[in-house]
Amino acid sequence: xxxxxxxxxxxxxxxxxxxxxxxxxxxxxxxxxxxxxxxxxxxxxxxxxxxxxxxxxxxxxxxxxxxxxxxxxxxxxxxxxxxxxxxxxxxxxxxxxxxxxxxxxxxxxxxxxxxxxxxxxxxxxxxxxxxxxxxxxxxxxxxxxxxxxxxxxxxxxxxxxxxxxxxxxxxxxxxxxxxxxxxxxxxxxxxxxxxxxxxxxxxxxxxxxxxxxxxxxxxxxxxxxxxxxxxxxxxxxxxxxxxxxxxxxxxxxxxxxxxxxxxxxxxxxxxxxxxxxxxxxxxxxxxxxxxxxxxxxxxxxxxxxxxxxxxxxxxxxxxxxxxxxxxxxxxxxxxxxxxxxxxxxxxxxxxxxxxxxxxxxxxxxxxxxxxxxxxxxxxxxxxxxxxxxxxxxxxxxxxxxxxxxxxxxxxxxxxxxxxxxxxxxxxxxxxxxxxxxxxxxxxxxxxxxxxxxxxxxxxxxxxxxx
DNA sequence: TCACCTGGCACATTTGAAACGG
DNA sequence: ACCGTTTCAAATGTGCCAGGTG
Numbered sequence: 001x002x003x004x005x006x007x008x009x010x011x012x013x014x015x016x017x018x019x020x021x022x023x024x025x026x027x028x029x030x031x032x033x034x035x036x037x038x039x040x041x042x043x044x045x046x047x048x049x050x051x052x053x054x055x056x057x058x059x060x061x062x063x064x065x066x067x068x069x070x071x072x073x074x075x076x077x078x079x080x081x082x083x084x085x086x087x088x089x090x091x092x093x094x095x096x097x098x099x100x101x102x103x104x105x106x107x108x109x110x111x112x113x114x115x116x117x118x119x120x121x122x123x124x125x126x127x128x129x130x131x132x133x134x135x136x137x138x139x140x141x142x143x144x145x146x147x148x149x150x151x152x153x154x155x156x157x158x159x160x161x162x163x164x165x166x167x168x169x170x171x172x173x174x175x176x177x178x179x180x181x182x183x184x185x186x187x188x189x190x191x192x193x194x195x196x197x198x199x200x201x202x203x204x205x206x207x208x209x210x211x212x213x214x215x216x217x218x219x220x221x222x223x224x225x226x227x228x229x230x231x232x233x234x235x236x237x238x239x240x241x242x243x244x245x246x247x248x249x250x251x252x253x254x255x256x257x258x259x260x261x262x263x264x265x266x267x268x269x270x271x272x273x274x275x276x277x278x279x280x281x282x283x284x285x286x287x288x289x290x291x292x293x294x295x296x297x298x299x300x301x302x303x304x305x306x307x308x309x310x311x312x313x314x315x316x317x318x319x320x321x322x323x324x325x326x327x328x329x330x331x332x333x334x335x336x337x338x339x340x341x342x343x344x345x346x347x348x349x350x351x352x353x354x355x356x357x358x359x360x361x362x363x364x365x366x367x368x369x370x371x372x373x374x375x376x377x378x379x380x381x382x383x384x385x386x387x388x389x390x391x392x393x394x395x396x397x398x399x400x401x402x403x404x405x406x407x408x409x410x411x412x413x414x415x416x417x418x419x420x421x422x423x424x425x426x427x428x429x430x431x432x433x434x435x436x437x438x439x440x441x442x443x444x445x446x447x448x449x450x451x452x453x454x455x456x457x458x459x460x461x462x463x464x465x466x
Numbered sequence: 467t468c469a470c471c472t473g474g475c476a477c478a479t480t481t482g483a484a485a486c487g488g
Numbered sequence: 489a490c491c492g493t494t495t496c497a498a499a500t501g502t503g504c505c506a507g508g509t510g
Contacts (some may be wrong), residue, residue: 051503054472058501091469138471151470189471190503197503206502209477 030161032178035064035128040182042199047097048185049196050155056135056146060204063131063157063183070121070161077162077170078114078124080131082147085154085184092192100152107140107148111160118166138189149187156184 034040039061040048051057063080070076084103091100112134116123137146149155156179164173191197201207 060502190505201503204502206478206480206500208479208502210503 029069030176031068032159032161033066033068034180034183035066036061037180037182039203040180043196044182044184046195046199047193048183049188049191049193050136050149050185051191052136052138052149052151052187052189054137054139054142056137056139056142056144058132058135059185060200063134063159064128065131065159065178066128067121067124067161070125071163072120072122072125074121074163075118075165076121076124077117077164077167077173078129079111079117079160079162080114080134080147081109081111081158081160082136082149082155083158085156088154089150090152090154090186095193097186097192103153104150107150110145110147112145112147113167118164136187138187151187151189154184154186156181 043061050059084106087103088099089101089103090097092098112131114129114131115133116129135144135146136149137144138149138151139146140148142148159178160175161178162170162173162175164170186192191200201210
């Protein structure tokens with residue numbers, strides 16, 4: 001865990017209203033733990049898949065975290081974004097994920113803003129923080145603010161804690177980034193691994209209707225002979241695999257593996273966890289040095305499972321600088337993210353092609369920053385949305401504001417936080433806030449592994465102008 | 467031909483308004 | 489009039505599956 005003391009405010013001098021902001025709330029130990037790690041681990045061991053649909057699909061399991069070590073009176077903003085795990089596209093081939101080529105160009109990068117943001121540390125710490133309403137989509141023209149992903153690509157959620165009184169001061173605030181290796185997943189439009197399907201059905205309350213022991217006799221019993229045959233075939237194949245290169249526990253037909261009472265499933269899975277880990281569907285990638293996650297091995301995994309701080313600002317902001325300096329092609333950033341360096345200019349960033357309906361933008365409103373019960377207050381002057389935009393533009397020369405990046409909240413525009421966005425980067429000259437002051441080595445955490453090194457180079461706000 | 471995607475379907479949960487009673 | 493509980497329908501979230509697409 002890295003102390004926030006090591007961090008610097010994002011970039012450049014803060015505005016007058018924020019002059020003493022982050023420093024006033026300086027703190028040392030923010031702790032983030034993933035809720036339901038066992039469930040995540042169960043999925044991870046099988047190779048988590050997340051359905052992405054045009055209208056957007058929730059994650060399951062959904063991201064739920066616990067926070068500690070925040071300053072109770074200081075306000076924080078919580079963000080989640082998805083970064084590619086690597087630069088490859090995958091295909092599901094005979095019960096295993098295989099590399100199917102280079103990754104497609106990175107879709108417009110979106111960041112999901114937790115609807116409670118901004119809220120005091122006490123609020124975040126008093127109960128677990130759920131990102132239930134975060135949705136994933138494969139629609140690059142999505143206008144609902146869902147996170148856009150490519151099917152058959154692997155991603156990794158990143159959680160960001162930004163100490164800021166409101167969304168508009170985020171830009172000058174310190175932030176910390178956390179990830180949990182077990183939350184990585186493959187985006188798919190249809191489930192490939194039947195074991196994952198079964199696991200989802202068993203654990204997702206919305207899918208109760210598909211449980212064998214459930215009340216839904218209709219669907220299950222109405223399955224066509226062909227379907228039954230297909231399933232039997234699949235079961236056969238799995239069993240064959242188990243004879244060849246997998247322990248029975250993992251490669252057994254999912255329908256066998258999860259037969260019986262729902263309540264029994266988690267226990268069994270816990271017991272089988274270690275075995276499954278060894279024979280996860282990613283084995284091939286590991287063999288081919290494609291799968292680089294958690295190479296530290298089982299010893300370190302446990303540590304990762306409980307909490308992990310990844311690219312804290314001091315360490316990965318330089319990479320953001322590099323990232324911004326890369327050519328506009330998102331594919332280049334995906335495919336060559338290891339190459340690292342680049343110019344410090346990011347004027348050619350690819351704009352987020354998604355747009356927000358004008359009426360949405362027009363509804364955007366100021367974030368209410370009410371009086372706080374305690375602690376030093378450095379509240380920005382009241383401002384409306386236009387004011388924010390103006391502020392942003394006025395800072396373009398050296399410390400731009402929030403334009404250009406699509407930061408979404410599940411709240412609609414009519415809701416308190418609003419879904420605030422802006423006319424899109426193409427309408428504004430790109431800002432230059434990423435000064436190259438930081439020369440700290442890219443990743444220097446104890447848990448550093450190549451995987452982190454790669455994906456952490458994705459900027460927090462890829463297309464943003466923070 | 468095949469891998470992948472899409473849209474409709476049935477079933478489940480969630481949510482919020484209406485109804486009701488104390 | 490207010491509050492708490494119950495009921496019910498609409499909205500929403502699921503995986504399944506047939507058909508479409510490149």
